[in-house]
Amino acid sequence: MKASLRGSAAIVGVGHAGMGEAHGYTEMEILAQAANAAVADAGLQWRDIDGICTASVSSPMWVMSVIEYLGLKPGFIDGTMLGGSSFIAHLMPAMLALEAGLCQAVLICYGSTQRSAVMGRAQINAARRRLDPQPFEDPYQLFNPVSSYALAATRHMHQYGTTREQLAEVAVAARRWAQLNPEAFMRGPLSVDDVLAARMVSDPLTVRDCCLVTDGAGALVLVRADRARTLPQKPAYVLGQATASWHRQISAMPDLCVTAATESGRKAFEMAGYGPADMDQVQLYDAFTLNVLLFLEDLGFCAKGEGGDFVSGGGIAPGGHTVVNTNGGGLSCVHPGMYGIFLLIEAVRQLRGQCGARQQAQANLAVVHGNGGTLSSQATAVLGVADTL
Structure with missing residues (x-):
């Protein structure tokens, strides 16, 4: 099938x-x-x-x-x-x-x-708890989803030596792409120091490590x-697609540094008949800076634990070795609660050659990866032009 x-x-x-x-x-x-x-x-x-x-x-x-x-x-x-x-x-x-x-x-x-x-963050969380109760976490009134991602970020830093500066590189790269996109919500200058000095939301994540609210x-x-x-x-053309989920609550996640993207990515690439090295562009759900490191690792663009080094020195910014989130992502372009559909829109526009200043000269294959909940659901798609069929 x-x-x-x-x-x-x-x-x-x-x-x-x-x-x-x-x-x-x-x-x-x-x-x-x-x-x-x-x-x-x-x-x-x-x-x-x-x-x-x-x-x-x-x-x-x-x-x-x-x-x-x-x-x-x-x-x-x-x-x-x-x-x-x-x-x-x-x-x-x-x-x-x-x-x-x-x-x-x-x-x-x-x-x-x-x-x-009109509904504020506290009301949104209260509504979420009514519709989607999480019995082992809700009694503690976590500042979710941020605190759950902060927990995973802390573990990645402890286990692999990932630094705050490397996480900040993800936000800076997203902003540099956004500066090429007139539709992006935030296009002002942003440095690693700016990310580190921004308001702390849930240690170690500052507000600039977190996606926009648009x-x-x-x-x-x-x-x-x-x-x-x-x-x-x-x-x-949709060449490959797969979805995987291993948990709902972050407290039930088997390994805070390994997501079900390892499964969805493998299956999507197998269906497509291509691998990470074949991709001209990578569109990743960057609700938090940590996400990009995890998904680059879990989708096979680098080994587990090497995500921080992979993004360092502008590795995923314009002119870097890997094209990631060309519209500015959820960190700088747009993030209205759920971001996945905008990943697909950007990939399609790149494959068509319609992205203006951020358009990639080589744009025949794209991997698009979405995330839901607290690293809870993962969906991967491989898109290509006619020549890739």
């Missing part, structure tokens, strides 16, 4: 809206704006959309509300919620539905007004490969 699915579907339309600030629009309204942009980008009409995948932090029945708001009557529906990795994970069921003939065009979409909404919506359209070739945009 995996072999038959390789390259069987392609992303043919992408769009976003409300990036950074929604300017008074609701999360549903900016989702619809992004979806409209993606459908138009694909050269399709709304009547062509007969499949949908979406998820939300705020509503467990979000997919039905989106269907109602957009006026759809889809033959395929997926509302699976895995946190920020959800939209990359949605690729596989969407591909299966397209292969089975359940639908002809799938819309994957997300919208959030986390920055401009508004934003993103959407993409997936169709079968044979149809993709008839549409106006250059298709981004």
